[in-house]
Amino acid sequence: MSNVSLKTVTATIILDSNGSRLYAKYYTPEAQTSTNASNSNSPSAIPTLSPLQQLEFEKNVFKKVFKQNQDIILYDNHLITYKQSNDIILILVASIHENESMIYSLTNNLIEALNILLDNTLDEATILEKYDLVSLCIDETIDDGIILEIDPAIIVSRVTNPRNANNAAVGEISLNKIDLSEKGLFNALSFASKKIGERLQQGL
Amino acid sequence: MSTSSYKKSDVGNRGAHGLPDKMVVFQECLQQFNASPVNAKKCRLLLGELLRLIYHGENFPAAESTTLFFSISKLFQHKDVSLRQMVYLAIKELSSTSNDILMVTSSIMKDIQAGDIIYKPNAIRTLGKVLDPSTVSASERLFKNAIVEKNPILSSAALISSYNLLPIAKDVVKRFTNETLETLTSYKQFPANQFQLHEYYGSATTNLPSTSYMYQYHALGLLYHLRNHDKMALMKLITSLSEGSQLKNSLSIIQLLRYINKILVDDENLIKILYPILSSYLKHKSDMVELEACKVLINLGHLIKDDEFMQIITCLQKLLSVPRTSTRFAAIRLINKISIKHPEKIMVVNLELENLINDSNRSIQTLAITTLLKTMGVGTVESESGGESVDRLITKMTSLMDEITEDFKIVIIEAIENLALKFPSKHKKLVSFLTDLLRDDGTLTLKSSIVDALFDLIKFLSDESGAKQLILMNLCEFIEDCEFTELSVRILHLLGDEGPKTSNPSYYIRHIYNRLVLENSIIRSSAIISLSKFAVICGGSLSENIEILLKRCLNDVDDEVRDRAVLALSFISNKKKELIVKEERYNLNVLESKLTHYLNGGDFSKKFEIEEVPLLTTEELKSMEYGRKMRKLDNGSEEEKEETTIDSKDQSNDNKSGSNGNIDQTLRLQAFSAELSAIPEFSTFGNLTTSSQSIYLTDKENEFVVSCVKHFFISSSKLVLQYNILNTVDHMILQDISIVTQPDNELYQEDLIIQLDELKPQQQGTVYVVYSIPALTDEGEGILSAFGNTLNYIHKEIIDEEGNIDPSDEGWADDYQIEDLVITPGDFIQPIYNSNFASIFEQLPIEESSMYNLKDFGKTLPAVVEKLTKPLNMMALDGSDYVPDDSASHTLKLLGKDVWGGKVALLVRIAMTNGKLIAKVQAKGETEKFVDVVLDGFV
Incomplete structure (x- = not known):
């Protein structure tokens, strides 16, 4: 039952409101050495899907999860956790025996990290516009199925901003770009209230 | 979805999706990356576009991919960190499809040694992707330094990179063991400027974590693979890590718990030492750790005492009431798993479960109901008090049924059927629940699943309970107003089978006749068959009345109906009962395999031997279905069990073939029979009566793996022992292989042995030993016996690459003790x-x-x-x-x-x-x- 390898996530998928792919990465399962029988319980027991099967799989999963705020389902021998934000949905796929709470936290925190990076406008248009941030963010969270980091603040801290044409050094950007406009303050406020809410919930 | 249709929709949506054109991106990449000076911002966006294509599932052929790879490597000249991070991601994604990826190795290594801290971790993780077995050792120093690095992010990156290198260079990675151990127990802190990168955090570092301890998780994961063959070392690691809460990271604790599980599955005696560790994690601040501890303990449920088990239940009970859906879901999933084997243990959480019926999550609702259905069953076996709770549950379910989707309804219907089968005393309420549901609106799938459930109940509940009568009457009412032809036909067929044996067959005849008047031709024809069964079984005046009814159908507008009526009438008047009702049926699986064999054989001058297909009596058929049903019911638990038995790919396969049971059994028998009849020595033995499952007489890791199948020919009193021998030694050839068998029952006489001439490495061969089975006589020890087995062979070494042996080598005779084989009554x-x-x-x-x-x-x-x-x-x-x-x-x-x-x-x-x-x-x-x-x- 237990998965002793570090490979935990089978796939990371972001779909738009029609169920088409914005981001889809299926991680290669642990390579099996034929002599080492103890590996036989790793996620590799699930056959890898061909590209066409992947699309089919996404289509079916989308039907099950879109606009159903149930957070977690079992589908086709996979554990699937998901979270919707505006018109996109982030789906993490893992082995059916994986720790549900762990995978869901990962989904939740990844959404939070993306929210911070995309200035609380996590929707299709922004994702496409800032695809570099999105792909770096996911890469700093899950590398080849291994959970790299689960804390959203740390994930965010690892993703570089695109170079601003006017400023050369990165440090300066962060100092110069403190947004004191109404929108910026509002963003900060909404982030803070969300953060507090979540901390409270975790404390329960 | 086919390729073409996918492409079409893709083209149509391109504008809306903003999916860039592959060739345009490709060309622009080449142009921009080779430009001088490089525009960093533009290039980063371009790399984003490229990744978008890759993550959308576009494939770049090797040539294009390599070209891209080359031009991306040009970007190493530019110092910008934000561009460099993106470059590393792109290289990583392209590395699997490109050639000559080794050429970026030196650039990456330079970055790791002297680059900016921001992209160093990316560089290390990418390095793991581009190295091949021959170049790994060159970067050994680099990895070791990075692993012990004070920066936790760098350390993690190096550990993961090493982890990914395990399959290709395990011996090199093994040399990192000490560094990994050191990392596991050390304290690593983020540098002060960790959070300055992003404007969100700016200078507000006070509330931010100083470390996440993720490196512990990665180190532990790597260490396990470096150590998993050394049980003692692993034990030491586990006990030392669990002392004084060394592990700070929840994920690493989860990982530790999994290792404990693994060790305990291998060696159950260690439970005494390890149980305190496991149970201490039942109380932890993180619910994922608590969950994992519960999972492990439930998996090892047979090793722990009852009061210890209660601790798990208490923990799960607590988790059932947390606000996070995923945790509640996980907890109820575990409780459901316990309920399959030990429903009595979770009766304490019944109250919580009843509350969860109204949970906002559908899966949790359904699991709560199915679990309750199982605990109810136990309650009523032991006492009568359970009766009320079944009522209450059914009331709750009835109100819920309007809200939930069909998928979940079907799950619940199955659970109800299982409950009724396991605890027949409860059937009345459950049947009435099912029939109520049948009357409500629903699609064909839903209704079929209800009808399936009712059919099974009719078949398997005992006759005295009155369940049959009740269900049949309900079904009769259902077809009065049934919009699905398919279901009506099935029900009419069942009425024809079961109705005549009941006390008042005329009741059913009336309902069936109504169909003849009111329904379409398909239903009418099956109603005729159904009626004719009543006529031949009940006989007497009823038969005459039915004949009158059937005669009216001779003028039906539909020819099929008329034909069937004519046929039925002539069978009835000529007293050909067996043509209408047949007690025996062909075994369809065997029939199918025989027919395929016949068709593939291509020799149609011979006629197909239908006699060879065994006939099954109704009783046997029922046994098979019941067995299959019960197995399906237990499957949930069985699956888990199979998976816990480690190192058992083939063993679980055996289990599976075992659990598919009777149906397979006949097919297997068929296959064996064909195999054995091809051997001339056995041609006189007659028909194969029965064959056992294959039994392993050695461990599956031994030099020679021997398994045995017992074949019985009862008509000629012969026992054929089929020993399958697999030679797993790579450098040796076995010759003149035989098995020496020694029965401890003197009445068993060895008739002959068919030896095996030669067995090359990784080859499997078969030795047959034939015995005469003693008659079931009075004297002696009867027909039971145990056989001592020894494998005899001539051993020869392989001397060259092609697997040849030295012709002058005479080899030496050797024997190999294998386990005994027992003939049991079974x-x-x-x-x-x-x-x-x-x-x-x-x-x-x-x-x-x-x-x-x-x-x-x-x-x-x-x-x-x-x-x-x-x-x-x-x-x-x-x-x-x-x-x-x-x-x-x-x-x-x-x-x-x-x-x-x-x-x-x-x-x-x-x-x-x-x-x-x-x-x-x-x-x-x-x-x-x-x-x-x-x-x-x-x-």
Whole structure:
């Protein structure tokens, strides 16, 4: 039952409101050495899907999860956790025996990290516009199925901003770009209230 | 979805999706990356576009990919960190499809040594992707330094990179063991400027974590793979890490718990040392750790005591009420898993479960209901108080049924059916729930699943309960107003089978006749067949009346209806009962395989031998279906079990073929029969009566893996032992292989042995040994025996690459001891099903009884019952294979058919007194002396 390898996530998928792919990465399962029988319980027991099967799989999963705020389902021998934000949905796929709470936290925190990076406008248009941030963010969270980091603040801290044409050094950007406009303050406020809410919930 | 349709939709949506054109991106990449000076911002966006294509599933062929790879590597000249991070991601993604990826190695290594801290981790993780086995050792120093690095992110990156290198360079990675150990227990802090990168955090570092300890998780994961062959070292690691909460990271604790599970599955004796560690994690601040601890403990449930088990339940009970859906879901999933085997243990959480029926998550609702259905069953077996709670549950479910989707309804219907099957005393309420549901609106799938459930209940509930009558009447009402032709036809067929045997067949005839008047032609034709069955079985005046009804159908507008009516009438008037109702049916699986064989054979001058297809009586058919049903019911738990047995790819395959049971059994028999009849020595033996499952006589890791199948030819009293031998030694060839067998029963006479000439490495071969089975006579030890086995062979070494042996090498003779093989009573028995055990038992003529002291059969009753039933190969009836954990006595009812065609029934009463287990066995049968044999071989 237990998965002793570090490979935990089978796939990371972001779909738009029609169920088409914005981001889809299926991680290669642990390579099996034929002599080492103890590996036989790793996620590799699930056959890898061909590209066409992947699309089919996404289509079916989308039907099950879109606009159903149930957070977690079992589908086709996979554990699937998901979270919707505006018109996109982030789906993490893992082995059916994986720790549900762990995978869901990962989904939740990844959404939070993306929210911070995309200035609380996590929707299709922004994702496409800032695809570099999105792909770096996911890469700093899950590398080849291994959970790299689960804390959203740390994930965010690892993703570089695109170079601003006017400023050369990165440090300066962060100092110069403190947004004191109404929108910026509002963003900060909404982030803070969300953060507090979540901390409270975790404390329960 | 086909490729073409996908592409079409893709093209249509491109504008809306903003999916860039592949060729445009490709060209622009080449142009921009080779430009001078490089525009960093533009290039980063371009790399984003490229990744978008890759993550959308676009494939770049090797040539294009390599070109891209080359031009991206040009970007190493630019110092910008934000661009460099993106470059590394792109290289990583392209590395699997490009050639010559090694050429970026030096650039990456330079970055790791002297680059900016921001992209160093990315560089290390990318390095793991581009290295090949021959170049890994060159970067050994680099990895070691990075692993012990003070920066936790760098350390993690190096550990993961090493982890990914394991499959290609395990020996090099093994040298990092000390560094990994050091990292595991050290404290690493983020540098002060960690959060300055992003404007969100700016200078507000106070509330931010100083470290996440993720490096512990990665180090632990890597270390396990470096150490997993050394159990003692792993034990030491586990105990030292669990002391004084060394592990700070929840994920690393989860990982540790999994290792403990793994160790315990391998060696159950360590539970005493490891249990305190496991149970200490049942109380932890993170619910994922608590969950994992519960999972592990439940998986090892058979090793821990009852009061310890209660701790798990308490923990799960707490988790059931947390606000996070995923945690509640996980907890109820675990509780549901326990309920399959030990429903009595979770009755304490019934109240919580009832509240969860109204949970906002549908899966949780459904799991709560199915779990409750299982615990209800237990409650009512022991006391009558459970009755009210079943009522309450059904009321709750009825109100819920309007809201939930069909998928979940179907799950619930199955659960109800299972409950009714396991605990027939409860059937009335459950049947009425099902029939109410049947009357509501629903699609064909939903209604079919209800009808399926009702059909099964009719078949398997005993006749006295009155369930049959109740269900049949309800079905009659249902077809009065049924919009699905398919279902009507199935129900009419069932009415024809079951209706005539009931006390008032005319009731059903009226309903069926209504169909003849009101429905479409398909239903009308099946109604005719159904009526004709009533006519031939009931006879008398009823038969005459039906004939009148059928005659009216001769003028029907539809030709099929007319034809069937004519046919039925002529069968009835000519008293051809067997043409309408048949007690025996062909075994369809065998028929199918025979027909395929016949068609593939291509020789159509011979006629197809329908006689070779075995006929099944209704009783046998029922046994098969019941067995399959029960197995499906237990499957949930079985699956888990199979997966916990480690190193058991092939073993679980065996289990599976075992659990597919009777149907497969006949097919297997068919295959064996064909295989054996091809051997001339066996041609006179007649028909193969039965074959056992394949039994392993060695461990599956040994030099030679030997398994054995017992074949019985009862008509000619022959036993053929088929030894399958696999040579797993790479450098040696076996010749003149034989098996020396020594029965401990002198009545067994060895007839002949068919040797194997040669076995090359990784080759499998077969040795046959033939014995005469003694008759079931009085004297001696009867027909049971144990065979001592030794493998004899001539050993020759392989001397060259092609696997040749030195022709002058005469080799040397050697033998190899393998385990004994036992002939048990179960070898002569087939399980059969009957819903009325008591009356069958009553009728069997020969009776013997005996007492046994079950010393070595395990400590708990369920374990004993399982151990007793398995080798007997009989079917446990009336749900008697289920034993509540805490009961002190149990009655087991077993029924089977022996190979001579007689029935065998066992009534086993087991009682536990003062820790001793005593069994009183009453055996009854139809075949002389065989009852003695069964008692002989009982333990």
